[in-house]
Amino acid sequence: LTDAELDQYAGQLNSILTHVAQVAEVAADDVPPTAHPADLQNVLRPDVVSPSLTPEQALSGAPAVEQDRFAVPQILGEEQ
Template sequence: MSEITPELVRHLGVLARIQLSEEEVQRLTGQLDVIVDNIAKVSEVATPDVPATSHPIPLQNVFRPDVIGQTLTLEQALQNAPDSADGRFRVTAILGEEQ
């Protein structure tokens, strides 16, 4: 027995403020009915003793600890820069900004 009717789809379209053609109503009626049937099937096998999960395999953090390692000195960081001044990279002004 179908729970989704064309009238219900039209009503949902009005609530969502979506103008649906008759062809769309017919297509969505069938699609939504299949979705509701599939949800009902899942509900049949979902029992209280089966915990809900978001992933089939338990997830764990795969990132390394955030530990400060060897860093570049100011001179090393600027050694290949085309231009630098006062310990900073010097670049041309962009977007018409004047300095």
């Protein structure tokens, strides 16, 4: 490394170490680690079976059906 590069990297390293020291001062043992600054939790509803369409009803308006599924044109793997 040249002297100019050493001076540049020394300044950058000093800045990094200063910031790490500031974070270390704030971090406390009584503060739990978090993945997000806001206390977020997933809001999930209970998984309950409810009335829905039968496969026949759901597929009744489909233009094409194959093996009790909507049939759609293949788009992957086709030659252009």
